[in-house]
Amino acid sequence: MKYLPFVFRNLFRNKLRTALTGGxxxxxxxxVCFFMTMPGGIxxxxxxISSNVRVSVHNKGGVVYDLPSAYVQRVxxxxxxxAVNGEVWFGGAYEDEGIVTFPSFAIDPDTVGAVWxxxxxxxxxxxxxxxxxxAVIVGRETMKKYRWRIGQQVSLVSTIWPVTLAFKxxxxxxxxxxPHFWMQREYLAQALEAQDxxxxxxxxxxxxxxxPTLVHDVMTRAVAMFRNSPxxxxxxxxxxFFASFFGSLQSxxxxxxxxxxxxxxxxxxxxxxxxxxxxxxxxxxxxVLRAIGFGRGVIFGMLVAESVVLxxxxxSAGALLTYAFSAMIRTLSGSSMGGTEVGALTGFxxxxxxxxxxxxxxxxxxxxxxxxxxxxxxxxxxxxxxREVF
Amino acid sequence: xxxxxxxxxxxxxxxxxxxxxVHALEHVSLTIAGGLFAALMGPSGSGKSTLLNLLSGIDxxxxxxxxxxxxxxxxxxxxxxxxxxxxxxxxxxxxxxLIPVLSALENVELPxxxxxxxxxxxxxxxRLALDVVGLGARAAHAPAELSGGEQQRVAIAxxxxxxxxxxxxxxxxxDLDARNADQILRLLLELSHELQKTVVMxxxxxxxxxxxxxxxxxxxxxxxxxxxxxxxxxxxxATGGPP
Ligand SMILES: Nc1ncnc2c1ncn2[C@@H]1O[C@H](COP(=O)(O)OP(=O)(O)O)[C@@H](O)[C@H]1O
Ligand SMILES: [Mg+2]
Numbered sequence: 001m002k003y004l005p006f007v008f009r010n011l012f013r014n015k016l017r018t019a020l021t022g023g024x025x026x027x028x029x030x031x032v033c034f035f036m037t038m039p040g041g042i043x044x045x046x047x048x049i050s051s052n053v054r055v056s057v058h059n060k061g062g063v064v065y066d067l068p069s070a071y072v073q074r075v076x077x078x079x080x081x082x083a084v085n086g087e088v089w090f091g092g093a094y095e096d097e098g099i100v101t102f103p104s105f106a107i108d109p110d111t112v113g114a115v116w117x118x119x120x121x122x123x124x125x126x127x128x129x130x131x132x133x134x135a136v137i138v139g140r141e142t143m144k145k146y147r148w149r150i151g152q153q154v155s156l157v158s159t160i161w162p163v164t165l166a167f168k169x170x171x172x173x174x175x176x177x178x179p180h181f182w183m184q185r186e187y188l189a190q191a192l193e194a195q196d197x198x199x200x201x202x203x204x205x206x207x208x209x210x211x212p213t214l215v216h217d218v219m220t221r222a223v224a225m226f227r228n229s230p231x232x233x234x235x236x237x238x239x240x241f242f243a244s245f246f247g248s249l250q251s252x253x254x255x256x257x258x259x260x261x262x263x264x265x266x267x268x269x270x271x272x273x274x275x276x277x278x279x280x281x282x283x284x285x286x287x288v289l290r291a292i293g294f295g296r297g298v299i300f301g302m303l304v305a306e307s308v309v310l311x312x313x314x315x316s317a318g319a320l321l322t323y324a325f326s327a328m329i330r331t332l333s334g335s336s337m338g339g340t341e342v343g344a345l346t347g348f349x350x351x352x353x354x355x356x357x358x359x360x361x362x363x364x365x366x367x368x369x370x371x372x373x374x375x376x377x378x379x380x381x382x383x384x385x386x387r388e389v390f
Numbered sequence: 391x392x393x394x395x396x397x398x399x400x401x402x403x404x405x406x407x408x409x410x411x412v413h414a415l416e417h418v419s420l421t422i423a424g425g426l427f428a429a430l431m432g433p434s435g436s437g438k439s440t441l442l443n444l445l446s447g448i449d450x451x452x453x454x455x456x457x458x459x460x461x462x463x464x465x466x467x468x469x470x471x472x473x474x475x476x477x478x479x480x481x482x483x484x485x486x487x488l489i490p491v492l493s494a495l496e497n498v499e500l501p502x503x504x505x506x507x508x509x510x511x512x513x514x515x516x517r518l519a520l521d522v523v524g525l526g527a528r529a530a531h532a533p534a535e536l537s538g539g540e541q542q543r544v545a546i547a548x549x550x551x552x553x554x555x556x557x558x559x560x561x562x563x564x565d566l567d568a569r570n571a572d573q574i575l576r577l578l579l580e581l582s583h584e585l586q587k588t589v590v591m592x593x594x595x596x597x598x599x600x601x602x603x604x605x606x607x608x609x610x611x612x613x614x615x616x617x618x619x620x621x622x623x624x625x626x627x628a629t630g631g632p633p
Contacts, residue, residue: 002503009491288487291448292501292548293476295469383449386483387439 003298007305010278021274022314025362028267029318033358035260037348042253044347053212053237054115057205057222060232066201067231072108075205078221080214083114086202088185092156092165094146100159102142104181105203106188112137115208119178125171133187136167139178143169156181163191207235264361267311271369275307279373286377287385300378307370308363315362319355326350394421395555395588396445401454403440403611414440416611417454422590422604424555427582427621429599430592432608438592439560441608445590446479446558447471459555476504480549480587482559486541488533488548495520495529498547505552519547523577539570546577550587557581559591563598575601579621 011018057075059065072086085108092104109130113121121137129135138148148154148169155166167183189199207222209215219235226233279286286299326349403415415437422428430438443449444456447463448471456463459478466474475481480501488497498516507515520526523543533541542562549557559578563571579601581587591602599605600620607615 002509006492006496006500006503013491284487285489288481288483288489289500290472291446291475291481293472293474293479293504295472295504297469298504381449383443386443386448 003302004305007302007309010282010302010306011310014278017274017277018310021270022310022317024270025267025311025314025365026318026321028263028270029315029358029362030322031263032260032267032361033319033322033350033354034348035256035263036354036357037350038256039253041347041349053209053215055207055209055215055219055222055235055237057207057233057235058203060234063204065231066203067205067233069200069202071226071231071233072202072205074225075207075222078207078218078225080210080218081207082210083111083208085111085115085206086185087204087206088188088199088201089160089203090156090181090183090188091159092181093159094154094156097157098159102139102145102179102181104156104183106183106185106199109135109184109186112182115206117208119173119175121173122171128170129182129184132168132170133184133190134166134168135170135184137171137173137180137182138169139173139180140176141179142181143172144176161188161192162195162197163188165191264365267315267362268365268369271307271311271365272372274310275303275370276373276376278306279303279377283377283380283385287380287382290382291386296378300374303374303377304367304370307374308366311366311369312359312363315365316359319350319358319362322350322358323352323355395424395459396420396422396590397455397457398441398444399455399457401441401444401451401456403437403444403449404452413611415444415451418608418611418613419454420606420613420616422588424588425582425586426604427579427589427602427619428591429602429605429619430590430608431594431599431605432614434594435610436608437611438608440611442558442560442590442592445556446481447475473504476501477552478555480546480552480554480557482542482545482549482557482562484561484564486533486538486545486565488541488544490533492532493529494525494531494533494536494544494547497533497544498551501548501552515551516547519551520544522550523547537570538566539573542566542570542574543577546574546581550581550585555588557587557589559589561592561594563593563595571595583621 057067057071059067067086069086072084075081076084088106090104090106091100093099094101109126112129113123113126125137129137136154142148146154150169150171152169153166154169155164157164165183165187173180185199192199207218209218215237219237222235223233286303290296290299329349398418398420401415401418402413405412405414418437418441430441432438440449444451444463445458447456447458447466450456450464461474463471463474488494489500492500495513495516498519499512502512502515505512517526517529520529523546525540525543525547528536528540528544533544536544542565546562549559557578562578563574566574575598578589578591582589582603591598602619603621605615605617605619606613607617
């Protein structure tokens with residue numbers, strides 16, 4: 001510790017060089033930190049894509065027009081389709097008559113888990129939803145809005161169908177932005193039957209495709225299947241654009257990893273170069289120190305410390321800068337104005353853990369870079385070095 | 391007569407230079423009593439620096455024994471030698487060799503970093519040493535802000551701050567004008583005669599022999615002559631030839 005002031009003095013001996021080396025290390029660590037988010041971020045993105053290989057099939061005339069409910073099984077038969085769920089708009093009004101404040105649908109309880117695996121609904125909830133005829137699953141946004149609790153009874157007056165239904169909330173969709181109110185299709189069908197009406201249509205058919213690469217294919221086939229029929233359909237997906245990149249993204253991750261390694265290596269070389277220059281230009285002083293009685297260990301330690309301090313300080317600055325940047329983005333996207341534009345990209349934000357890893361990496365770089373020059377300097381015979389300078 | 395502080399017995403130092411050997415020192419034997427101011431003279435390349443290196447444990451002999459303050463330096467490991475030097479030897483070089491990024495005071499403090507003293511004690515001692523060489527007022531100055539003579543006095547302060555038995559100076563006045571050289575020589579003399587340090591100095595300055603107690607004259611690695619200097623404190627402390 002008592003040598004530390006001396007170490008710092010030496011660091012500031014050549015301010016320009018220290019600044020340049022520090023700048024290079026800092027910038028490189030900045031890159032490395034961003035790169036380090038990539039495997040995780042892309043992973044997140046991919047899983048989002050693979051869960052959003054969801055296609056909506058609806059009437060070509062627009063979502064307000066129905067489709068025959070027989071279409072559901074026909075779409076199910078398209079190769080590459082993993083699950084389907086036909087959804088009927090219920091249009092329930094809760095507090096004010098005739099005013100719909102959240103989207104309510106009648107759906108097939110058996111395939112909810114298969115079509116919306118990414119919603120993360122508790123399997124036990126899904127099981128209750130299947131078993132209880134009047135069961136509903138409600139998105140957390142609506143739950144919060146009305147301070148509903150699970151187990152609670154609620155009644156909705158449909159603005160579409162001539163029914164008023166009482167429901168029991170069996171669970172929620174654990175997502176703050178989910179407003180959905182999902183009831184059993186069979187519950188609605190029975191209520192209509194009591195009035196001698198038949199429920200034989202669906203509004204939207206939700207399709208989960210087995211593989212992102214098949215999304216386009218499934219969509220084309222679905223459209224083709226009902227061409228020239230009384231109800232032609234359109235198919236849409238939000239994420240098909242990303243999905244086409246699915247394959248290339250994975251090799252991208254590998255390239256990124258290689259680039260990260262190269263950048264780290266580059267920093268190592270810069271740091272090692274600086275360390276060896278520092279040692280070379282000071283060889284006389286080092287010899288003098290050793291002549292005075294500084295042992296090899298102390299000399300070695302001081303030189304390595306110099307390299308470690310420089311690399312760690314510069315690397316930390318770079319890493320913390322990425323963190324500050326990410327924190328800023330996070331704040332923006334968290335605020336109501338920024339909205340959800342960042343969305344899936346939050347996976348690419350630098351976390352504390354990444355910053356810690358960046359700083360640790362900088363320290364290791366400094367250590368490794370400093371070892372060889374410091375070792376060489378500490379081992380040089382004193383008498384010879386002294387001679388060279390006299 | 392007390393046991394000599396320095397005893398060289400049949401010391402040789404051979405350097406390998408490519409295929410041939412350079413005999414920098416050949417069978418040199420000498421003793422120097424404690425508290426003496428000794429000069430090592432001789433033409434360039436005669437082995438003076440080599441001898442100093444051996445005395446201070448910076449280098450090891452190819453043959454013979456180097457005994458300083460009762461310790462046989464041949465036996466010590468590299469690190470043990472460094473530790474030994476830090477306690478027993480103060481070094482002064484021709485080109486001062488101060489650390490440019492440290493102030494005068496910090497340069498003097500440097501050898502004390504190797505001791506167990508805390509910072510306060512270290513600085514107090516460094517100040518004292520600077521006072522001894524008359525540079526107490528320049529403590530905060532960087533070496534570059536000091537004249538050659540002042541830098542050499544800082545170097546002397548650095549050499550004495552650990553209170554060593556032996557002070558070794560390789561051409562300490564070689565780069566100084568006469569006035570500054572005299573100042574340095576007077577300082578070294580005082581260290582020897584008033585503080586009982588043993589000072590061994592290499593010099594080319596013919597006037598220096600007036601200041602010292604004893605002169606060793608080397609030529610081509612051989613100790614040619616030993617004679618009393620002008621300071622005249624030498625009462626047969628030195629012997630040439632094999633003991
Ligand atoms: N490390 C070394 N390698 C080879 N030769 C050396 C080395 N050190 C000194 N010498 C040689 O030993 C001789 C004595 O050198 P030195 O002790 O430096 O002389 P002086 O100090 O009297 O001028 C010279 O010939 C010099 O070239
Ligand atoms: Mg010499």
